[in-house]
Amino acid sequence: MIRFDIHSLEQLLQGRHRRTVFGDEKIVSVTLYEEILALPDAEALSERILLHFPDGRGAYRRTYTRRFEAFDAGVLAALAEAGLHGAEGAPLIVHDVGVSDARTSCDFFGKMLEREPHLVFHATDFDPEVFVIASGRTRVAIDAAQRLLEIVWPPFVFTVLNNGRLIQHARYYLYPVNLVVMFFVERLVARPMLALHRAGRLEARPLTLFSPRARALARAEPRFRLGKQDIREPFREPGRAALLRAMNVLNRSYFPEAEFRSILGNFHAALRPGGLLVTGSNQASGSQVDGGIYRRTEAGFSPVRQSGGGSPIHGLIEAFAP
Numbered sequence: 001m002i003r004f005d006i007h008s009l010e011q012l013l014q015g016r017h018r019r020t021v022f023g024d025e026k027i028v029s030v031t032l033y034e035e036i037l038a039l040p041d042a043e044a045l046s047e048r049i050l051l052h053f054p055d056g057r058g059a060y061r062r063t064y065t066r067r068f069e070a071f072d073a074g075v076l077a078a079l080a081e082a083g084l085h086g087a088e089g090a091p092l093i094v095h096d097v098g099v100s101d102a103r104t105s106c107d108f109f110g111k112m113l114e115r116e117p118h119l120v121f122h123a124t125d126f127d128p129e130v131f132v133i134a135s136g137r138t139r140v141a142i143d144a145a146q147r148l149l150e151i152v153w154p155p156f157v158f159t160v161l162n163n164g165r166l167i168q169h170a171r172y173y174l175y176p177v178n179l180v181v182m183f184f185v186e187r188l189v190a191r192p193m194l195a196l197h198r199a200g201r202l203e204a205r206p207l208t209l210f211s212p213r214a215r216a217l218a219r220a221e222p223r224f225r226l227g228k229q230d231i232r233e234p235f236r237e238p239g240r241a242a243l244l245r246a247m248n249v250l251n252r253s254y255f256p257e258a259e260f261r262s263i264l265g266n267f268h269a270a271l272r273p274g275g276l277l278v279t280g281s282n283q284a285s286g287s288q289v290d291g292g293i294y295r296r297t298e299a300g301f302s303p304v305r306q307s308g309g310g311s312p313i314h315g316l317i318e319a320f321a322p
Helices: 009-014 030-036 042-050 069-082 103-115 176-198 212-220 257-270 314-319
Strands: 092-097 119-125 129-135 138-142 148-153 156-159 204-208 224-228 241-247 271-281 290-297 300-307
Touching: 009 030, 009 042, 030 042, 030 138, 030 148, 030 204, 042 212, 069 103, 069 241, 069 271, 069 290, 069 300, 092 103, 103 119, 103 212, 103 224, 129 176, 138 176, 148 176, 156 176, 212 224, 241 257, 257 271, 257 300, 257 314, 271 300, 290 314, 300 314
Parallel strands: 092 119, 092 241, 119 224, 241 271
Antiparallel strands: 129 138, 129 204, 138 148, 148 156, 271 290, 290 300
8 A cells, every 4th residue: 555645735635535444634744834825725734744743852842722722711810810920121931842833832921911011022943944855846844853754756745754664644554565665765765865865965944843823923022022942942032031931842751861950950940939840741732731831939830730640740740949
Protein backbone atom coordinates (compact mmCIF):
# COMPACT_ATOMS: atom_id res chain seq x y z
CA MET A 1 0.00 0.00 0.00
CA ILE A 2 1.06 3.61 -0.67
CA ARG A 3 -0.07 6.79 1.10
CA PHE A 4 -0.11 10.18 -0.58
CA ASP A 5 -0.51 13.17 1.71
CA ILE A 6 -1.48 16.78 0.90
CA HIS A 7 1.28 18.79 -0.76
CA SER A 8 -0.61 21.50 -2.69
CA LEU A 9 -3.07 24.25 -1.83
CA GLU A 10 -5.51 22.88 -4.41
CA GLN A 11 -5.61 19.52 -2.64
CA LEU A 12 -6.13 21.19 0.73
CA LEU A 13 -8.98 23.39 -0.51
CA GLN A 14 -10.76 20.56 -2.28
CA GLY A 15 -11.37 18.97 1.12
CA ARG A 16 -11.75 15.57 -0.48
CA HIS A 17 -9.76 12.45 0.31
CA ARG A 18 -8.81 13.70 3.77
CA ARG A 19 -8.03 10.17 4.90
CA THR A 20 -5.80 7.36 3.73
CA VAL A 21 -7.04 3.92 2.80
CA PHE A 22 -6.46 2.81 6.42
CA GLY A 23 -8.47 5.73 7.81
CA ASP A 24 -5.58 7.93 8.99
CA GLU A 25 -6.06 11.66 8.52
CA LYS A 26 -3.68 12.84 5.84
CA ILE A 27 -0.73 15.04 6.74
CA VAL A 28 -0.83 18.54 5.22
CA SER A 29 2.55 19.97 4.32
CA VAL A 30 3.65 22.81 6.60
CA THR A 31 5.15 24.50 3.51
CA LEU A 32 1.58 25.57 2.57
CA TYR A 33 1.22 27.70 5.72
CA GLU A 34 1.89 31.12 4.17
CA GLU A 35 -0.35 30.33 1.19
CA ILE A 36 -3.50 30.07 3.32
CA LEU A 37 -3.06 33.26 5.38
CA ALA A 38 -5.16 35.53 3.10
CA LEU A 39 -8.03 33.02 2.73
CA PRO A 40 -11.35 33.52 4.59
CA ASP A 41 -10.99 30.25 6.50
CA ALA A 42 -7.27 30.72 7.24
CA GLU A 43 -7.70 30.04 10.96
CA ALA A 44 -9.25 26.60 10.39
CA LEU A 45 -6.79 25.74 7.63
CA SER A 46 -3.78 26.68 9.78
CA GLU A 47 -5.10 24.45 12.55
CA ARG A 48 -5.41 21.61 10.03
CA ILE A 49 -1.83 22.12 8.80
CA LEU A 50 -0.35 22.04 12.30
CA LEU A 51 -2.45 19.08 13.45
CA HIS A 52 0.34 16.53 12.91
CA PHE A 53 3.39 18.77 12.62
CA PRO A 54 6.00 18.50 15.41
CA ASP A 55 8.86 20.78 16.31
CA GLY A 56 12.47 19.62 16.47
CA ARG A 57 11.95 18.08 19.93
CA GLY A 58 9.05 15.95 18.75
CA ALA A 59 6.44 18.12 20.53
CA TYR A 60 3.25 18.45 18.49
CA ARG A 61 2.05 21.96 17.61
CA ARG A 62 -1.62 21.01 17.47
CA THR A 63 -3.98 23.19 19.45
CA TYR A 64 -7.58 24.38 19.36
CA THR A 65 -9.48 27.62 19.94
CA ARG A 66 -11.18 27.85 23.38
CA ARG A 67 -9.23 24.82 24.50
CA PHE A 68 -8.93 25.83 28.18
CA GLU A 69 -12.23 27.69 28.62
CA ALA A 70 -13.25 26.42 32.09
CA PHE A 71 -9.70 26.23 33.41
CA ASP A 72 -9.01 29.83 32.38
CA ALA A 73 -11.93 30.98 34.56
CA GLY A 74 -10.24 29.39 37.57
CA VAL A 75 -6.97 31.13 36.72
CA LEU A 76 -8.69 34.53 36.60
CA ALA A 77 -10.35 33.83 39.96
CA ALA A 78 -6.97 32.91 41.47
CA LEU A 79 -5.49 36.17 40.13
CA ALA A 80 -8.27 38.15 41.78
CA GLU A 81 -7.85 36.30 45.08
CA ALA A 82 -4.09 36.97 45.01
CA GLY A 83 -4.76 40.70 44.51
CA LEU A 84 -2.47 40.86 41.49
CA HIS A 85 -3.12 43.96 39.39
CA GLY A 86 -1.31 46.31 37.08
CA ALA A 87 -1.24 50.08 37.16
CA GLU A 88 -0.45 53.01 34.89
CA GLY A 89 3.28 52.79 34.20
CA ALA A 90 3.56 49.41 35.95
CA PRO A 91 1.55 46.93 33.88
CA LEU A 92 0.69 43.42 34.98
CA ILE A 93 3.03 41.12 33.03
CA VAL A 94 1.90 37.72 31.75
CA HIS A 95 4.11 35.08 30.17
CA ASP A 96 2.27 32.42 28.17
CA VAL A 97 4.90 29.88 27.09
CA GLY A 98 4.93 26.93 24.71
CA VAL A 99 1.95 28.43 22.93
CA SER A 100 2.30 26.60 19.60
CA ASP A 101 0.43 28.88 17.16
CA ALA A 102 -0.87 31.11 20.03
CA ARG A 103 -4.59 30.71 19.31
CA THR A 104 -5.28 29.82 22.97
CA SER A 105 -3.18 32.85 23.96
CA CYS A 106 -5.62 35.03 22.01
CA ASP A 107 -8.50 33.52 24.01
CA PHE A 108 -6.75 34.09 27.35
CA PHE A 109 -5.57 37.60 26.47
CA GLY A 110 -9.14 38.65 25.71
CA LYS A 111 -10.32 37.43 29.10
CA MET A 112 -7.37 39.06 30.87
CA LEU A 113 -8.04 42.38 29.17
CA GLU A 114 -11.61 42.46 30.44
CA ARG A 115 -10.34 42.62 34.05
CA GLU A 116 -6.90 44.17 33.60
CA PRO A 117 -6.38 47.05 31.15
CA HIS A 118 -2.80 47.68 32.37
CA LEU A 119 -1.37 44.55 30.85
CA VAL A 120 1.61 43.27 28.86
CA PHE A 121 1.03 39.77 27.52
CA HIS A 122 3.96 37.79 26.07
CA ALA A 123 2.91 34.74 24.02
CA THR A 124 6.04 32.74 23.16
CA ASP A 125 6.99 29.41 21.71
CA PHE A 126 10.12 27.28 21.67
CA ASP A 127 10.57 27.64 17.92
CA PRO A 128 7.85 29.63 16.14
CA GLU A 129 9.62 29.58 12.78
CA VAL A 130 10.54 26.90 10.28
CA PHE A 131 12.55 27.39 7.11
CA VAL A 132 11.75 26.01 3.67
CA ILE A 133 14.37 25.07 1.09
CA ALA A 134 13.02 24.49 -2.41
CA SER A 135 14.50 22.94 -5.54
CA GLY A 136 12.12 22.24 -8.40
CA ARG A 137 9.01 20.63 -6.93
CA THR A 138 10.89 19.32 -3.90
CA ARG A 139 10.57 21.26 -0.63
CA VAL A 140 12.38 20.61 2.63
CA ALA A 141 11.37 22.16 5.97
CA ILE A 142 13.98 22.57 8.69
CA ASP A 143 14.08 24.28 12.08
CA ALA A 144 16.47 26.98 13.31
CA ALA A 145 18.97 24.28 14.33
CA GLN A 146 18.80 22.93 10.74
CA ARG A 147 17.11 19.72 11.83
CA LEU A 148 15.08 18.08 9.09
CA LEU A 149 11.33 18.26 9.86
CA GLU A 150 9.52 17.57 6.58
CA ILE A 151 10.21 16.51 3.01
CA VAL A 152 7.78 17.22 0.17
CA TRP A 153 8.57 15.12 -2.88
CA PRO A 154 5.25 15.14 -4.77
CA PRO A 155 3.04 13.23 -4.43
CA PHE A 156 4.69 12.27 -1.09
CA VAL A 157 4.92 14.26 2.15
CA PHE A 158 7.23 12.83 4.80
CA THR A 159 7.17 14.33 8.29
CA VAL A 160 10.27 13.47 10.28
CA LEU A 161 11.24 13.78 13.94
CA ASN A 162 14.75 14.60 15.10
CA ASN A 163 17.36 11.93 14.46
CA GLY A 164 15.46 10.79 11.37
CA ARG A 165 12.65 9.01 13.23
CA LEU A 166 9.39 9.05 11.29
CA ILE A 167 6.34 10.67 12.81
CA GLN A 168 4.31 8.05 14.66
CA HIS A 169 0.92 9.33 13.51
CA ALA A 170 1.69 8.43 9.90
CA ARG A 171 1.88 4.71 10.78
CA TYR A 172 4.36 4.20 7.96
CA TYR A 173 4.68 0.53 8.88
CA LEU A 174 1.36 0.10 7.04
CA TYR A 175 2.86 1.65 3.90
CA PRO A 176 6.11 -0.18 3.06
CA VAL A 177 6.48 1.60 -0.29
CA ASN A 178 6.54 4.93 1.54
CA LEU A 179 9.31 3.68 3.79
CA VAL A 180 11.44 2.69 0.80
CA VAL A 181 10.80 5.97 -1.02
CA MET A 182 11.48 7.93 2.16
CA PHE A 183 14.81 6.16 2.67
CA PHE A 184 16.10 7.13 -0.76
CA VAL A 185 14.55 10.61 -0.94
CA GLU A 186 16.00 11.64 2.41
CA ARG A 187 19.51 10.48 1.51
CA LEU A 188 19.64 11.30 -2.20
CA VAL A 189 17.50 14.46 -2.34
CA ALA A 190 16.79 16.10 1.04
CA ARG A 191 20.23 15.77 2.64
CA PRO A 192 22.05 17.10 -0.46
CA MET A 193 19.63 20.07 -0.53
CA LEU A 194 20.40 20.74 3.12
CA ALA A 195 24.13 20.60 2.34
CA LEU A 196 23.68 23.12 -0.48
CA HIS A 197 21.82 25.42 1.90
CA ARG A 198 24.61 25.19 4.46
CA ALA A 199 27.09 26.04 1.71
CA GLY A 200 25.07 29.15 0.84
CA ARG A 201 23.89 27.83 -2.52
CA LEU A 202 20.20 27.30 -1.68
CA GLU A 203 18.20 29.96 0.15
CA ALA A 204 15.81 29.10 3.00
CA ARG A 205 12.48 30.93 3.20
CA PRO A 206 11.23 31.55 6.78
CA LEU A 207 7.69 30.51 7.77
CA THR A 208 6.24 31.94 10.99
CA LEU A 209 3.76 29.48 12.48
CA PHE A 210 1.73 31.78 14.71
CA SER A 211 -1.94 31.65 13.74
CA PRO A 212 -3.52 34.29 11.48
CA ARG A 213 -5.62 35.51 14.42
CA ALA A 214 -2.56 35.84 16.69
CA ARG A 215 -0.65 37.78 14.03
CA ALA A 216 -3.55 40.15 13.48
CA LEU A 217 -3.97 40.68 17.23
CA ALA A 218 -0.25 41.43 17.70
CA ARG A 219 -0.38 44.01 14.87
CA ALA A 220 -3.48 45.73 16.29
CA GLU A 221 -2.84 45.46 20.03
CA PRO A 222 0.52 46.60 21.50
CA ARG A 223 -0.26 44.84 24.78
CA PHE A 224 -0.19 41.45 23.02
CA ARG A 225 3.31 40.41 21.93
CA LEU A 226 4.48 37.32 20.06
CA GLY A 227 7.99 35.98 20.47
CA LYS A 228 10.41 33.12 20.97
CA GLN A 229 11.38 31.64 24.33
CA ASP A 230 13.09 28.38 25.18
CA ILE A 231 11.87 27.61 28.70
CA ARG A 232 15.16 25.84 29.39
CA GLU A 233 16.82 29.26 29.26
CA PRO A 234 16.37 32.38 31.45
CA PHE A 235 13.60 34.71 30.33
CA ARG A 236 14.83 37.68 28.31
CA GLU A 237 11.94 40.13 28.71
CA PRO A 238 12.40 42.84 31.35
CA GLY A 239 10.19 42.93 34.44
CA ARG A 240 8.89 40.06 36.52
CA ALA A 241 5.59 38.45 35.68
CA ALA A 242 2.49 38.24 37.83
CA LEU A 243 1.40 35.14 35.92
CA LEU A 244 3.31 32.49 34.01
CA ARG A 245 1.16 30.05 32.07
CA ALA A 246 2.60 26.81 30.67
CA MET A 247 -0.13 24.63 29.13
CA ASN A 248 0.55 21.29 27.44
CA VAL A 249 4.28 21.91 27.51
CA LEU A 250 5.59 20.49 30.83
CA ASN A 251 5.36 16.98 29.48
CA ARG A 252 7.69 14.18 30.61
CA SER A 253 7.91 12.96 27.02
CA TYR A 254 9.29 16.35 25.91
CA PHE A 255 11.96 16.85 28.58
CA PRO A 256 14.20 14.48 30.56
CA GLU A 257 13.60 14.51 34.32
CA ALA A 258 16.84 16.41 34.99
CA GLU A 259 15.74 19.42 32.91
CA PHE A 260 12.62 20.14 34.93
CA ARG A 261 14.58 21.61 37.81
CA SER A 262 16.25 24.23 35.58
CA ILE A 263 12.92 24.95 33.84
CA LEU A 264 11.19 25.53 37.18
CA GLY A 265 14.15 27.66 38.24
CA ASN A 266 13.66 29.85 35.17
CA PHE A 267 9.94 30.14 35.96
CA HIS A 268 10.68 31.05 39.58
CA ALA A 269 13.14 33.76 38.51
CA ALA A 270 10.68 35.17 35.93
CA LEU A 271 7.83 35.51 38.47
CA ARG A 272 7.46 38.33 40.96
CA PRO A 273 6.91 37.45 44.65
CA GLY A 274 3.40 36.07 45.03
CA GLY A 275 3.10 35.55 41.27
CA LEU A 276 1.22 32.56 39.92
CA LEU A 277 2.53 29.58 37.95
CA VAL A 278 -0.24 27.93 35.91
CA THR A 279 0.35 24.55 34.30
CA GLY A 280 -1.74 21.69 32.98
CA SER A 281 -2.70 19.60 29.99
CA ASN A 282 -5.76 18.28 28.18
CA GLN A 283 -6.72 16.80 24.85
CA ALA A 284 -9.56 18.14 22.69
CA SER A 285 -11.09 21.60 23.01
CA GLY A 286 -13.28 21.87 26.10
CA SER A 287 -12.03 18.62 27.67
CA GLN A 288 -11.08 18.61 31.33
CA VAL A 289 -7.69 20.07 32.15
CA ASP A 290 -5.45 18.17 34.53
CA GLY A 291 -3.67 21.16 35.98
CA GLY A 292 -2.65 23.25 38.92
CA ILE A 293 -2.10 26.85 40.00
CA TYR A 294 0.86 27.60 42.27
CA ARG A 295 1.98 30.73 44.12
CA ARG A 296 5.63 31.72 43.96
CA THR A 297 7.24 31.87 47.38
CA GLU A 298 10.83 32.40 48.45
CA ALA A 299 11.01 28.67 49.17
CA GLY A 300 9.57 27.56 45.82
CA PHE A 301 5.92 27.10 44.79
CA SER A 302 2.85 26.65 46.97
CA PRO A 303 -0.34 24.97 45.57
CA VAL A 304 -3.36 27.27 45.22
CA ARG A 305 -5.87 25.36 43.08
CA GLN A 306 -6.12 22.04 41.28
CA SER A 307 -8.14 20.90 38.28
CA GLY A 308 -8.90 17.28 37.38
CA GLY A 309 -5.98 15.03 38.29
CA GLY A 310 -3.65 17.99 38.87
CA SER A 311 -0.53 19.02 37.02
CA PRO A 312 1.35 16.14 35.36
CA ILE A 313 4.49 17.32 37.21
CA HIS A 314 2.82 18.29 40.51
CA GLY A 315 5.37 16.36 42.57
CA LEU A 316 8.30 18.10 40.89
CA ILE A 317 6.74 21.54 41.40
CA GLU A 318 6.07 20.87 45.10
CA ALA A 319 9.58 19.56 45.63
CA PHE A 320 11.28 22.44 43.82
CA ALA A 321 13.51 24.72 45.87
CA PRO A 322 15.45 27.64 44.31
